[in-house]
Every structure is written in C-alpha cells, then in structure tokens.
Amino acid sequence: MKIRPPFFTIALLSSAILGYEILLMRLFSIIQWHHFAYMIISLALLGFGASGTFISIFQDSFSKRFSHVFLINIMLFALSSIGCFLLAQSIPFNPDEILWDYWQPLRLLGIYLLLALPFFFAANAIALALTCFHWRIASLYAFDLMGAGLGSLGIVLLLFVAMPLQALFIIGCIGLGALVLAAWELGFQQRNTVYTVSLVIGITIIILHNNNELRLSPYKELVQIQRIQGTEIISEYSSPLGLLSIVQNDIIPLRHAPGLSLNAKTEPPEQIGVFTDGGGLTAITRESGNPADYAYLDQTTSAAPYHLAQLNKVLILGSGGGSSILQARYHQAQQIDAVELNPQLIRLLHEDYAEFTGHLLNGDTVQLFQGEARGFISETQEHYDLIEIALLDSFAASSAGLYALNESYLYTVESLQDMLKKLQPDGYLAITRWIKLPPRDNLKLLATAVDALDNSGATNPGNQLVFLRSWQTGTLLIKNRPFTNEEIEALKTFCNARSFDLDWYPGITPDETNQFNQLAESYFFQAANAIINNERKDFFERYKFALEPATDDRPYFFHFFKWSVLPEIISLRNSGGLPLLEGGYLVLIATLFQALVASTILILLPLLFFKKTIMTASPVTAAISRNRVIIYFSAIGLAFLFIEIAFIQKFILFLHHPLYAVAIILTAFLMFAGLGSGFSQRLIQSGLYQPAITFAVIGIVVLGFLYMAFLQSIFSTNQSLTMPHKIILTVSLVAPLAFLMGMPFPLALAKLGNIAPEMIPWAWGINGCASVVSAVLATLLAISIGFNAVIVLALVLYSLAWASFPIQRS
Known part of the structure; x- marks a missing residue:
C-alpha cells in the first residue's frame, strides 16, 4: 500500500522543534547566562547537519523501512528533548574557569553533544520524509515552515502560563503527539502498539516532571544569596521576559542600595529582593510611614540632579522594584512617570505587594506605564525636568562582560537624542552605571553623549556634561543647556558631603579629581578629557576596550572587546587577567569556530562518501x-x-x-x-x-x-x-x-x-x-x-x- 506524505506530522514536529529551540534559550538564560544560551543553541542545531550525513549514508535501508525509522526518530526526539536537558544541566560546568580548568571545555562539549541529539532525531525524520516523498517536496517544506512559525508563537504564549521547566515537559508531550499523529497519518499497521508506548512514555514524563527542578549556576546571584542563613524564595513568576524569584530573609535582612555613600548614617527599611533569571537584583521597599527612613536615597550618586534644581516632573525608565520612584518622591517631585517592561513586576507592585509598599503606585503623583523605554520616549508628548535611566542590571554579569551580545536600543546615540528632545530647556538626563575597572561602560556612555549632543546642535558638549562616582556606581548628567556656576557649586557640595568624586564638569582641573574613592590614576578624568576635547580618535585606538558609541544600526553598547588585547589577556590568565576578558564576545567567537569546524566535517564526510x-x-x-x-x-x-x-x-x-x-x-x-x-x-x-x-x-x-x-x-x-x-x-x-x-x-x-x-x-x-x-x-x-x-x-x-x-x- 502506498503511504501518503505525513504533512501534518511534519508540521507538528517542526512546531515542537522550534518551540524547543526558543525554550532552551530561556532555560539556559536562567541556569547560566544569555550568551551561553546563544552558544549552546547554535551548536545544538548542528544536529540538523549531522542528520543530513546520517540519512545520506543509510538512506537506502531507511527508505525501505520508512514508517518504522520515521516513528522511531520522532519517539527519540520526544524522549531526548527532556532527558538530554536534564542530563546537561547536571554537568558541573563553570564558564568562568574555561581558560584555567582544562576539564571545562570537555564538559561544555558534553553539553553540546547532549543538546544536539533532540535536533538530530527530529531532523532525521524530516530529512527522510523529504527524501522519500521528493515529488511533494515543496509541500512538505511548506508544512515544515508553517509548523515552525506556529511553534515560535506558541512557545511565547505558553511561557506566559507555564514555568520554563513545565514548558519543557509539554514540548516532550507534543513530540509524543507527533508520534501518535504519524502512526495514524501513515496508516501504520501496529498503531495500537504506538499508542500504548506513547501512553507509557507520557506517564513517565509526568512522574519525571514532579521530581526535577532547574539547577542554577552556583555563581548566579540568586544562588549566592541563598547561601545566607534564613534566605527563602517565597514565590516565583515566569514569562517570556524572565523568571522572577521573590526572596526574603527574616534572620539577616536584605538591604539593597547600590553605591550607597560610605558616609550614610541611615539604612533602608525592610526590603524584599526580586531576581530576574537568577540575577539582576531589584528591591521592593516597605513603606514605614516615616520620611526620614528614606534618607538613604539621598546618599547615592543618582540623587545628584535633585540638588541642582526643583524637579517637578520626573520620568524613570526601568522602575524595577520602585527604588527610583521612592527617590523621586523623597525629593518631592510633583509628577513621577515610570516605565517598566515586565508586566509581572508591575503586577507585584500593584497587587501582591501593594500594602507592603504603602500603595506606592496608587498615589496621585505616581503613574507606572508598562512598555519598552525607547518606545515610551518616542510616543510621549510630555516634557520632563529629569529623565532617569535606572540601574537594574547585574553587577557580576556586567563586570564579566556577559552582556556583550545583548543589543540595547536604550544606550545608542539616537536614543539619547530622543531623550534630550523630551527634556525641558533646563532639564537633566541622568544615567547610572556600575563602576568597573578598568573603566569601560561609563566612558562609552560619555562618548555616546558627546555624539548625541553634537548631533543635537551643541557647540561645546563638554559644558553640558557632568560625571560623578561613588565606590560602586557612576552617574552621568546630561543637560540641554550648559551647566551654570551655581549648579557646579551645588554638585561640589553634594559630592563632598558624601565622599563622591567629581571626574568631569565644565572647567574641572586634574587636582580636583580622584579625591575620595582613589584609583591608581584619575582614569575617568583622563578619559573624559580626551573624549570631550577632540582627542578621542587617538584615545580610542590606544585604549584596551572598544569605546565607539553604539548606534541604532549597531546597538551593542556592552561590546567592548578588542582583538589587539587578546594576547595580553592570555598572558595574564593566571595572574589577574579576568577584568580584561569580555566573556560574551569570546564565547561567540568560539561558537563560530566550532560551528565552522563541525559544519565542514559534516559536509565533507558525505561528500567523500558520495564520491566513492x-x-x-x-x-x-x-x-x-x-x-x-x-x-x-x-x-x-x-x-x-x-x-x-x-x-x-x-x-x-x-x-x-x-x-x-x-x-x-x-x-x-x-x-x-x-x-x-x-x-x-x-x-x-x-x-x-x-x-x-x-x-x-x-x-x-x-x-x-x-x-x-x-x-x-x-x-x-x-x-x-x-x-x-x-x-x-x-x-x-x-x-x-x-x-x-x-x-x-x-x-x-x-x-x-x-x-x-x-x-x-x-x-x-x-x-x-x-x-x-x-x-x-x-x-x-x-x-x-x-x-x-x-x-x-x-x-x-x-x-x-x-x-x-x-x-x-x-
């Protein structure tokens, strides 16, 4: 009996494959970091290339037993999609030791091979169908693509209602659904056997689901804080934008105030920590009813603009747990607009912790918008006295260069230009970043601001910039007009009282810098002076990090790697070279190299076979x-x-x-x-x-x-x-x-x-x-x-x- 092409099975299987691919990116973003998710997915897809070799070699025998081989590969995909990930996350892989511990590359290779298997089995089934039904090849490929399209949309929707690990087991069940559908669509004679096997595997999947959990890297901030006595994850919320973990500690209270002045005499009230994908800590602060309890918010570098003028209308981009909103309220802003991308974080503030925060978002002065910051800037008709880009990302990941592959349209030249247009004539744009040594983020941000001011018509951008830093954070202030002498004196008073360093303001001299949080040299002033005073080209060429401003066409603000520094990094790998290492970018290079090698082997092998x-x-x-x-x-x-x-x-x-x-x-x-x-x-x-x-x-x-x-x-x-x-x-x-x-x-x-x-x-x-x-x-x-x-x-x-x-x- 001539069998029909399994169109609908191919569509369902392709849907499961693409859903699995996107889900793995989420899973590895949680248990490792974003760039390793990118790397592992890319190399796992080599399973498609391997399937071409495999089917090429055995296509004669497989074609004669098409139904059996087709069904077996679908079943193996369903099993391996769950089993291989569970095995992969049990491998003790530490990316920070990959240049030092020779076992780490082997462990990483093991992860690659495991994750390649599900793609290999699924691709075998599709490649075999294309070969055996080549007279309907375009129609089969159409079902393949359309199924993949539905899978990409379906997994995004699924992640709104299911936890990532639950979604993994659902993908496995979809694979079983494809197995059952294939047996029916092919008219397989032992259909009842296939149905029984699928039922048994399905029950096994349910049992496995109840006995497994995600194992985060021991170097993630969430795992680190769990080592502190009394730390408890009280709830978790998941969406395609991230896994939120809500953490509290009744024994050793959480206190989160990045860059807090060492002169500060008050500490934050009770706080609850919110981690996104195991990192990126933000804090939800209890309302105490006593304004004096929030004086600590005046002891950070981000408070500087509130000491220059009365700021009535404030826009906060990236409100997180609400600390920046509290800071604006403490300084008596009359209108506070805040933008947050993750709707689940907004729901936490609006509903779950509304009483805890004293209904922070329900006051007359505060309005919280759900959306992306750049989009809000382009659509709003309001003009503000202050626009603040809050500090939300992880210090550990940022310091290790793990954001190198993250595109961000918030820190581009065009973005800063758009923000400047939404300021009042005397308004301020304040951007706070972590202080890292050797310096990079803040210097690149300064160069970006210079270009934005140049493009906006500023004759002397240096007169419209101020940079100050604490021991941990630095804040860049950009103004639509030149800073006045009164503002500069107010900034000096503010910094001196808190032991903050001013590294740039109009008219600054070298001996005024590097006074409190002392470095070996006044690196920030030297860099700012070179960037602002038309020496940037030479400075960029000799500096150890790439500082060219990001643009909308190249929105990789966190990319700092320079090839010329690689020999120095390698030579210092046993004596403190890690701060020079931009891990994310090097991982991408390694991915490309390994993908090229593996791809060449997978292409040459069947080529030699065909030739003979x-x-x-x-x-x-x-x-x-x-x-x-x-x-x-x-x-x-x-x-x-x-x-x-x-x-x-x-x-x-x-x-x-x-x-x-x-x-x-x-x-x-x-x-x-x-x-x-x-x-x-x-x-x-x-x-x-x-x-x-x-x-x-x-x-x-x-x-x-x-x-x-x-x-x-x-x-x-x-x-x-x-x-x-x-x-x-x-x-x-x-x-x-x-x-x-x-x-x-x-x-x-x-x-x-x-x-x-x-x-x-x-x-x-x-x-x-x-x-x-x-x-x-x-x-x-x-x-x-x-x-x-x-x-x-x-x-x-x-x-x-x-x-x-x-x-x-x-």
Missing part, C-alpha cells in the same frame, strides 16, 4: 556539479537567517517591545515562507525551476533594498498607530519578502529530486550547517558593521545562490 559510491554508481548524479550544490544551499542557509535576524532587530524599534518583535517577525517569516514554498509546488509541477528562482531572487533583492531605503521613514510616519495596527503593518511588510524567501530552498531540492534524489539529505545537511553558522555570524557582523550591511550581504548571497542553481552538466 553514488557519484560513481549513478551517471545522472555524477552529472551534477557538487560545488554548485554546496554553494547554493550554503548561500541560502546563511542569507535566510541574516535577513530574519536583522529584521527582528529593526522592528524592535517600531514595535517597541523585543518580545513582540521576536514573536511576530519570526512567525510571519516562517508562515509566509511556508506559503511561498507551497506556491513553489505549482511551479515545480510545471517544470519552471529556472524562471521561478530568477523571479524569487530578483524580488528578494529589490524588496531588500527598498526596505533598507524606506523602512525608517515608514516607521516614523506610522509611529502613532495603536499596537494592533502596528502588528498588521509589520506582517504586511514582512509577508511579500518572506513569501519569496520561502521559494529558493524547495525549488532546488525539487530539482535535485528529479535528477539526483540521493543528494537531498546531503543538501539538507549543508543548509542546516549553514543556518547554524549564520545565526552566530549574523551577530558578529552586526557588531562589527551593522544590520544594514548584514542585509546587503544577505542579498549578495541570494544572488550567488541564483548563479549556482543546481543543474545537470551538459
């Missing part, structure tokens, strides 16, 4: 240019993700929410690419391979350049639209490009299916390996040359693919 067997056995296959196949599928594998990643970043600025941008862009790209693949099936049946690929590539190139030219204008024109209308416009813009991008892959696979079906798994593996490299390479290129350049490179790759379309040699 199929290439000599089949005269039709021997007539195919293997170089064309390699170039074509590598090019489209790289180009597809280049464009996808760049568009996600660009639309963050329009949708003003990273979660919306990822979910909507990813879903739209995959769904409409799936429709494009389905449309390709009609062209394939008509034999219009070459005209179709020409049409698709020309369309992609034309649309790509049009979007680069006009996308920013479209965003500016439609900035005032409501979110539903923005989503509709976003999908409408993505749809035609994604539709065309869904055509090149199935067109070429279908062509191979006609003239050399033996090469389909190999081509599948090449594309998978290229996609792995693409995910890492796109970020590296964006850091170095910007997202627009990444898009241009993708369009060149599509053109290269068109020129390399697989055809028979004459």
Whole structure:
C-alpha cells in the first residue's frame, strides 16, 4: 500500500522543534547566562547537519523501512528533548574557569553533544520524509515552515502560563503527539502498539516532571544569596521576559542600595529582593510611614540632579522594584512617570505587594506605564525636568562582560537624542552605571553623549556634561543647556558631603579629581578629557576596550572587546587577567569556530562518501556539479537567517517591545515562507525551476533594498498607530519578502529530486550547517558593521545562490 506524505506530522514536529529551540534559550538564560544560551543553541542545531550525513549514508535501508525509522526518530526526539536537558544541566560546568580548568571545555562539549541529539532525531525524520516523498517536496517544506512559525508563537504564549521547566515537559508531550499523529497519518499497521508506548512514555514524563527542578549556576546571584542563613524564595513568576524569584530573609535582612555613600548614617527599611533569571537584583521597599527612613536615597550618586534644581516632573525608565520612584518622591517631585517592561513586576507592585509598599503606585503623583523605554520616549508628548535611566542590571554579569551580545536600543546615540528632545530647556538626563575597572561602560556612555549632543546642535558638549562616582556606581548628567556656576557649586557640595568624586564638569582641573574613592590614576578624568576635547580618535585606538558609541544600526553598547588585547589577556590568565576578558564576545567567537569546524566535517564526510559510491554508481548524479550544490544551499542557509535576524532587530524599534518583535517577525517569516514554498509546488509541477528562482531572487533583492531605503521613514510616519495596527503593518511588510524567501530552498531540492534524489539529505545537511553558522555570524557582523550591511550581504548571497542553481552538466 502506498503511504501518503505525513504533512501534518511534519508540521507538528517542526512546531515542537522550534518551540524547543526558543525554550532552551530561556532555560539556559536562567541556569547560566544569555550568551551561553546563544552558544549552546547554535551548536545544538548542528544536529540538523549531522542528520543530513546520517540519512545520506543509510538512506537506502531507511527508505525501505520508512514508517518504522520515521516513528522511531520522532519517539527519540520526544524522549531526548527532556532527558538530554536534564542530563546537561547536571554537568558541573563553570564558564568562568574555561581558560584555567582544562576539564571545562570537555564538559561544555558534553553539553553540546547532549543538546544536539533532540535536533538530530527530529531532523532525521524530516530529512527522510523529504527524501522519500521528493515529488511533494515543496509541500512538505511548506508544512515544515508553517509548523515552525506556529511553534515560535506558541512557545511565547505558553511561557506566559507555564514555568520554563513545565514548558519543557509539554514540548516532550507534543513530540509524543507527533508520534501518535504519524502512526495514524501513515496508516501504520501496529498503531495500537504506538499508542500504548506513547501512553507509557507520557506517564513517565509526568512522574519525571514532579521530581526535577532547574539547577542554577552556583555563581548566579540568586544562588549566592541563598547561601545566607534564613534566605527563602517565597514565590516565583515566569514569562517570556524572565523568571522572577521573590526572596526574603527574616534572620539577616536584605538591604539593597547600590553605591550607597560610605558616609550614610541611615539604612533602608525592610526590603524584599526580586531576581530576574537568577540575577539582576531589584528591591521592593516597605513603606514605614516615616520620611526620614528614606534618607538613604539621598546618599547615592543618582540623587545628584535633585540638588541642582526643583524637579517637578520626573520620568524613570526601568522602575524595577520602585527604588527610583521612592527617590523621586523623597525629593518631592510633583509628577513621577515610570516605565517598566515586565508586566509581572508591575503586577507585584500593584497587587501582591501593594500594602507592603504603602500603595506606592496608587498615589496621585505616581503613574507606572508598562512598555519598552525607547518606545515610551518616542510616543510621549510630555516634557520632563529629569529623565532617569535606572540601574537594574547585574553587577557580576556586567563586570564579566556577559552582556556583550545583548543589543540595547536604550544606550545608542539616537536614543539619547530622543531623550534630550523630551527634556525641558533646563532639564537633566541622568544615567547610572556600575563602576568597573578598568573603566569601560561609563566612558562609552560619555562618548555616546558627546555624539548625541553634537548631533543635537551643541557647540561645546563638554559644558553640558557632568560625571560623578561613588565606590560602586557612576552617574552621568546630561543637560540641554550648559551647566551654570551655581549648579557646579551645588554638585561640589553634594559630592563632598558624601565622599563622591567629581571626574568631569565644565572647567574641572586634574587636582580636583580622584579625591575620595582613589584609583591608581584619575582614569575617568583622563578619559573624559580626551573624549570631550577632540582627542578621542587617538584615545580610542590606544585604549584596551572598544569605546565607539553604539548606534541604532549597531546597538551593542556592552561590546567592548578588542582583538589587539587578546594576547595580553592570555598572558595574564593566571595572574589577574579576568577584568580584561569580555566573556560574551569570546564565547561567540568560539561558537563560530566550532560551528565552522563541525559544519565542514559534516559536509565533507558525505561528500567523500558520495564520491566513492553514488557519484560513481549513478551517471545522472555524477552529472551534477557538487560545488554548485554546496554553494547554493550554503548561500541560502546563511542569507535566510541574516535577513530574519536583522529584521527582528529593526522592528524592535517600531514595535517597541523585543518580545513582540521576536514573536511576530519570526512567525510571519516562517508562515509566509511556508506559503511561498507551497506556491513553489505549482511551479515545480510545471517544470519552471529556472524562471521561478530568477523571479524569487530578483524580488528578494529589490524588496531588500527598498526596505533598507524606506523602512525608517515608514516607521516614523506610522509611529502613532495603536499596537494592533502596528502588528498588521509589520506582517504586511514582512509577508511579500518572506513569501519569496520561502521559494529558493524547495525549488532546488525539487530539482535535485528529479535528477539526483540521493543528494537531498546531503543538501539538507549543508543548509542546516549553514543556518547554524549564520545565526552566530549574523551577530558578529552586526557588531562589527551593522544590520544594514548584514542585509546587503544577505542579498549578495541570494544572488550567488541564483548563479549556482543546481543543474545537470551538459
């Protein structure tokens, strides 16, 4: 009996795969850090490349037993998706010791291999289906892409209602659902056996779920604080934006006031800690009813602007647990607007801890908005006396360079320009960052502010800047007008009383700096003097960190790594070189290197196999240019993700929410690419391979350049639209490009299916390996040359693919 292609099984399995991929990124952000999630996912996807090799070698025997092999691989995906993660998180891996402990790279390799297995099994099933049903290859690929699109949206929605570990077990159950669906769709004769096995595995999954928990790195702040006697996690809340852990200690009270003056005579009232993904501590403070209990808020560097003028209208970007709101209220601000991205944190203040905070958010002076800071700035019509960017990120992660891969549109030149426009003529922009040695964050922020002021028409930016620091934090003040002598005297009085150092103000002299929190040299003043007084080019070249300002096209504010410093880091690795190490960026480089090595092996291995067997056995296959196949599928594998990643970043600025941008862009790209693949099936049946690929590539190139030219204008024109209308416009813009991008892959696979079906798994593996490299390479290129350049490179790759379309040699 001839079996039908398992369209719906492929869709459900692809949905589970992409959901699993995104979920792993969340899980590893929690148990390790963001950049390791990126690295592990990229290398785990090498399972797709390995599947191409595996199916290529055994495709004859597998094709004869298609149903059995297909079902076994789906079952193995369901089991390994849960089991491999549980095993991986039990491996004692410490990223901070990777240059010192030779066992750490081996442990990391073990994690890679474990996480590659679920992708390997799922990709085996899909590659085998594409090979055995190559006459419906475009339709199968369409179901693959559309299922993946639904999976990307589904996992985001699931993470709003389920804890991350619960979501992992749900993914495993979806894999079992795909197994049951496959048995029915293929008309498998032993269907009842499959149903029974699925039921037993499902019960086992439920039992496992009740006996497992996430194991965070022992170096995460949450784990560290749990070592203090009396510390208790009293509740947890999860969303795609983060896992919130609420911590209290009745024996040794939590006290959180970053950069508090050593001269301070008061301490904070009772506080409850809130950790995001095991780090990024923010505190919720009890309302005591006595204003004097909040005097500690006047003993931090962020209090400086309140001593320069009466600030009635204040905007706080990143309110966290509400400390900045309390500070503004303590200094008698009449209107306090605050913006917070995470709705669950807002709910904690509004509901769960409303009485604890004395209904902080319910007063007449305070209004809390849920949203992204940059988006609020672009949409608000208000003008403020003070705009404050609060200090919320983790000191430990920031110091170790673990935010290097985090794109942030809050600290770009364009962002600071937008904020300056929302200030009153004599208003202040205050940005507080951790003090790290050697200095980097604060210096890069200063350079960014100089560019923003230059672009805003300032004749002498140095006259509109002030930088002060405590032993732990530094605050940069930017003003729309030059600071007056009265303001500078007030700042001196403020700093002297609290033992804070002034490292820059208009007219400062070297002997006025580095007085209280003394460093070996007055590093901050020397750097500020060079940056502000037109010596920045030489200073940037000789400094050990990259300090060039971040822009909207290159929004990597936390990227400080310079290749010229790497030999020094290596030479100092046993004698204190860690402060020079930007861990996140180096991990990305290591990821690219390992992905390239593994991908080369996975491509060369089947190539050698084909050369010795199929290439000599089949005269039709021997007539195919293997170089064309390699170039074509590598090019489209790289180009597809280049464009996808760049568009996600660009639309963050329009949708003003990273979660919306990822979910909507990813879903739209995959769904409409799936429709494009389905449309390709009609062209394939008509034999219009070459005209179709020409049409698709020309369309992609034309649309790509049009979007680069006009996308920013479209965003500016439609900035005032409501979110539903923005989503509709976003999908409408993505749809035609994604539709065309869904055509090149199935067109070429279908062509191979006609003239050399033996090469389909190999081509599948090449594309998978290229996609792995693409995910890492796109970020590296964006850091170095910007997202627009990444898009241009993708369009060149599509053109290269068109020129390399697989055809028979004459």
